[in-house]
Amino acid sequence: MHELIRREAPELAPYVQSGMLGYGSYHYRYDSGREGDWFVVGLAGRKAYVSLYVSATVGDRYLAETYRDRLPKADIGRSCVRIKRLSDVNLDTVAALIREAAQTRPDSSA
Template identity: 60%
Template structure:
């Protein structure tokens, strides 16, 4: 599946929202090449290995259409914290987990803050890089 196929399978308004988020990612982090990992549109690709020995492949940034909204996954770590955690207080319209930013609509979040988060992701190594 390609990014285009993923987006085309969505109903509006979600399709337009993910296309807009895709454009924002491409603008803010152009060096993170589009990829599909685990059936989700992703940007940047890396191999990881955790201390437990578990290995795999992941996207630096990925997005997903979920039943209750949109999820933006950012796997980059600064110090001992995932980047989304560092931006949580600036994204009050979103639910922010360790490496995920969840929101119902793109208009619920500050696009400028998302742009900063994505630029930081392009410059920060993902967790567990091999």
């Protein structure tokens, strides 16, 4: 999955944050005043699956949510795509999600 992300979004520099592999960075600021930096795309290995985090938004929805019908065997939350086996998903679709995330700046305010 790391190689797929690097190939599809080479402009997103990899680094480790909060025990996950992050790609690209953006600064966020909430109305409450809380602010920080987070990754555009993140990758984490879990016991039963791999989590692909996509922070990009489209309108008022997280980009990952818009791929729910294109990745029916993945468990998709708001910004997280949980994949049990890579054979369960179409990697071309995952690649398209990563490319779109790299081109879509996450909403920096909440």
